[in-house]
Amino acid sequence: MNSDHNPLESNGKDLGKILRIDEHQVKNHLGDLVRESVEETLNNMLEAEAEELCGAKKYERSGNRKSTRAGSYTRNLETKAGPVKLKVPKLREVKFETAIIERYKRRESSIEEALIEMYLAGVSVRRVEDITEALWGTRVSPSTVSDLNKKIYSTIEEWRNRPIQGDHPYVYLDGIWLKQSWGGEVRNVAILVAIGVNSDGYREILGVCEGTKEDKESWRNFLRHLKERGLSGCKLTVSDKCLGLVEALGEFYPEADWQRCIVHFYRNVFSKTPSKKKKEVAAMLKAVHAQEDLASAQEKLEAVARKLKIMKLQAASELVSSGMHETLSYYKFPREHWVRIRTNNPLERIMREIRRRTNVVGNFPDGQSALMLVAARLRHVAGTKWATMRYLTMDHLVELEKDKTFASSA
DSSP: OOOOOOTGGGGHHHHHHOOOOOOHHHHHHHHHHHHHHHHHHHHHHHHHHHHHTTTTTTOOTTTOOOOOOOEEEEEEEEETTTTEEEEEEESSSOOOHHHHHHHHHHHHEEEEEEHHHHHHHHHOHHHHHHHHHHHHHHOHHHHHHHHHHHHTTTHHHHHHTTTOOSSSSSSEEEEEEEEETTTTTEEEEEEEEEEETTTSSSSEEHHHHHESSSSHHHHHHHHHHHHHHHHHHOOEEEEEETTTTTHHHHHOOOOOEEEEOOOHHHHHHHTTGGGGGHHHHHHHHHHHHTSHHHHHHHHHHHHHHHHHHHTHHHHHHHHHHHHGGOOOOGGGGGGGHHHHHHSHHHHHHEEEEEEEEHHHHHHHHSSHHHHHHHHHHHHHHHSGGTTBBBOOTTTHHHHHHHHHHHHHHO
């Protein structure tokens, strides 16, 4: 027999079972101990503050007493150790104020602001829950997020209906379709949006409204909303050829030219062009908008229409002949502005951002909630560097207007 033999080795497996520790239970137990210790410490601090305000301990008779106790109330507090219950003393003669509660209020406010900021930044409700749990140890429910967002609805409405200050020579218009659940059915709701470039060359969010659909009446209501709030000085509106929009523009802003977005027009032509010929047709269309002036562009337009007809693209040729002149309005404005006023791209980028945010939501319960989310996103955009970067140098437009005035008076 080997004298160095350890008898415990033969029972290693059994010992392993005996010595196994449930780490999860230990952590929970330690967590409870820490939380209870924090809870006890904070309540002792509250008692000490109450005694100092009263000038005497609880139940102590003293001539220096300034107030008496009136019981207490329970207040929940989230800490890094977990949720604790505070027994906040109530005093009769003096107001009980504690630094602990003040810190709680500040923390509660910061959490609320952070949640709203996350929501407006496009974070999904589910993701907000995960983030709050990681940051504060507390999982904020979807209903809490919803309640917090309702708090800013009035602020958003105030912003949405604010007066429009100053002139806006260039105005971009577009609409977005969102899904609305109503009576067990999913229906479309249109949200109409306008942005503008002011007389200093900066972009502004001008307005956002709900429309039953993108028809003349919806656009009329939206343009009336903009005009009543003070939109003026409009010289050029840029948009796709939305149903009823052009007629409504003529009613409210008859002095403004209308620019049909060239990108949308190209897409319309491509829809009537075989895929094998789209590159060739695209080059032909771009050649029209590469001309040095309006007269040359109109001449090139007619040549393109004839060539499309020779290529046996009758539908595309008819569309170019009947509608492409609507894409040439920008030629009346400063050459330096052409690239940025012949398409609806400035607004299209924002609409893509809105689409990204609304895709997270899916179907809205009603049009008002859809409007509020889009308006909140636009308000968020308006507060970023997007609005602080000069988009166009408007001196060119001022000089052009002076030249036109001089020419007409000569």
